[in-house]
Amino acid sequence: MSTDYQQAREALGLQLRELRLTCPEGRLTGAQLAERLGGGWTKSKVSKLENGRQTASAEELRAWADATGHPEAFAGLLAQLRGFESHIRSWRRQLSSGHRPVQEAITAEHDRTRVLTIWENVLVPGMLQTADYARHVLTRHANLMRSPRDTEDAVRARILRQQGLSEPGRRYRILMWEGALHALVCPPSILAAQLDRLTGLVGLDTLELGVVPFSASLKIFPGNGFWIYDERRVVVEDWHAELWLDDADSVATYLRVWNTLDESALYGVDAQNAINRVRRGLSVRA
Template sequence: MSTDYQQAREVLGARLRELRMTCPDGRLTGAQLAERLGGGWTKSKISKLENGRQTADENDLRAWAEATGHPEAYGGLLAQLRGFESHIRSWRRQLSQGHQPVQDAITAEHDRTTVLTIWESTIIPGMLQTADYARHVLTRHVNLMQSPRDTEAAVRARIQRQTGLSDPGRRYQIMMWEGALYALVCPPSVLVAQLDRLISVIGLDTLELGIVPFSASLKIFPGNGFWIYDDRRVEVEEWHAELWLDDSDSVTLYRRVWATLGESAVYGADAQHVISRALRAVTPRA
């Protein structure tokens, strides 16, 4: 967890403690506030929230403001929460209603974007996935996160977003590490169809597809995948959370990472050759 994020939780916790201590009908102990809040609330939860060891949700904040006699404070508390949660969004909370809402949120950001820049080091990017490949990737994530199973709806949402590749008003800069072409996150037959799909999109006027080959000299290690939406925001996926970075320094850094990786990439016919080599390697033998 980042220091900035933890500090923001602690600042929010301090504000919650202040509201408890300044209750109009007299200060409340943690146990008293928990009793007033009712079901699901314990003295331990009060302590964790106030000390920044647990993140409140919107319902927690509303209940706290009302129980401490400060209903007018809810708006400010919510603004604080959104201010730091917009940067680190845990998968557990995002996936509480399944994968489709996450895909819908990505689509909303995609629809605001003219130039989408993507780096992937381990899997084929969602913008270029076949439905079968996407289904296997999402199923594995559902199993890992133990989230609601709405895989088919999530697949449809992801594939629908690919219509942007036919929009002359958009541009996609997609680059990936050659290792992503070999990752068996699906049966070999599905990967074969996926690699055929990659070959078929080379040459689209809306798409610049680059591959960093195993044999390329690297000026920086491949690292995590990331998406840059115009020059507005970067999204980086970790196992526990998705990071949303919208400060100019971070966007500039990821642009520099992209450019540095790009110095090792091949495009056009050379990229097609690398994909074809992977296709021959993963094609099941009769």
């Protein structure tokens, strides 16, 4: 966890402690506040929030403000939370209502973007997935995160976003490491259909689809995936969270990474041939 993020979380905790200690009815102990807040709240949870060891949800901030007799403080607390959550968005919190809201939030970001630049090293990017492939990816992620199951709604939302590929004026610059073509995150027959879709997309006028093959000479290692939105924002995915980075230095760094990887990429017929080689090998294994 970044130092800036932790400092922001601790600053929010100090605000929460101040509200508890200045309750109009008299200062509350952590145990008294937990009892007042009711189900799911413990003295330990109060302590973790106040000491920046846990991040409160918007609903928890509202409950805290009301329980300490400071309902007017909620807006300020929420603004603090949104300020640092705009950079680090934990999967636990994002998936509390399932995958569909996450997909819709990404769609909103896509809708305001004219040029989307993607690097993916382990999966076929969502913008290019078949429904069956997406279904397996989302199901496995829900299992890992122990999040609510809304797989079919999430698949529909993801596939609907792909309409952007046919909209004039949009541009998609997508690079994939060859490993993403081999990953059996679904049955071989479904991966085969996914690879067939990729070969069919090569040459689409809104899409620049590149493949960095295993045999390529690399100037940088193929690190984790990221998405650059109009050179104004980068979203980087990790196991615990997504990082949403808006500062110019970070955007510039990820653009350099993408451009460096692009120097090793195959496009057009060469990319199709690379995908088809994987497809033929998959048929043997299937």
